[in-house]
Amino acid sequence: AQKITQTQPGMFVQEKEAVTLDCTYDTSDPSYGLFWYKQPSSGEMIFLIYQGSYDQQNATEGRYSLNFQKARKSANLVISASQLGDSAMYFCAMSGTSGGGADGLTFGKGTHLIIQP
Amino acid sequence: EAGVVQSPRYKIIEKKQPVAFWCNPISGHNTLYWYRQNLGQGPELLIRYENEEAVDDSQLPKDRFSAERLKGVDSTLKIQPAELGDSAVYLCASSLDSGARVTDTQYFGPGTRLTVL
Numbered sequence: 001a002q003k004i005t006q007t008q009p010g011m012f013v014q015e016k017e018a019v020t021l022d023c024t025y026d027t028s029d030p031s032y033g034l035f036w037y038k039q040p041s042s043g044e045m046i047f048l049i050y051q052g053s054y055d056q057q058n059a060t061e062g063r064y065s066l067n068f069q070k071a072r073k074s075a076n077l078v079i080s081a082s083q084l085g086d087s088a089m090y091f092c093a094m095s096g097t098s099g100g101g102a103d104g105l106t107f108g109k110g111t112h113l114i115i116q117p
Numbered sequence: 118e119a120g121v122v123q124s125p126r127y128k129i130i131e132k133k134q135p136v137a138f139w140c141n142p143i144s145g146h147n148t149l150y151w152y153r154q155n156l157g158q159g160p161e162l163l164i165r166y167e168n169e170e171a172v173d174d175s176q177l178p179k180d181r182f183s184a185e186r187l188k189g190v191d192s193t194l195k196i197q198p199a200e201l202g203d204s205a206v207y208l209c210a211s212s213l214d215s216g217a218r219v220t221d222t223q224y225f226g227p228g229t230r231l232t233v234l
Contacts, residue, residue, distance in 0.1 A: 047225075104173075
């Protein structure tokens, strides 16, 4: 079975600083995808970035980058130059070719990020 | 491009009452998912559709939950009768099946927040 662990329940960061959100995963699948989503208080899950297990380069999307360390099974999200609008819940998730029958995403419990002015 | 549409956004009912949630996926997306998100947790998959076929409903509590996706577009998730423990946010997501599911990005709707009294 797949598992995602996010060890930071909450984080406070000063505006304009960089922030790293931790994510470790466990899977026996040889092929999988890793995703980060942002969930503001409005409730919608917003896709941020994707990393494939066979990708050689770390994924980047604007201010977001994914620090993928396959041997350590970690997929940390890095937000550069944080903004007040970045305050939200952040979820790490993974897909796989097997998952005990469940073929959707497996999510972690999330990290509540608060950006302070 | 319009995103995933869900309605209603909020629903308050008394226990033992029926309730239904509606989802319209992104145009052209053939795969549709229903997730349940309990307070303080990440979403958990309930059911996945490929076109009109439910290909994975192993996590759906079939004694009281049902779902349908007629014509492979819109979908409805129903609970009958609702219990106190069903209070949660019900999220719908869709993706374009690329043939390699691990890379398919799921796009989520705003969710329906259900409160059972």
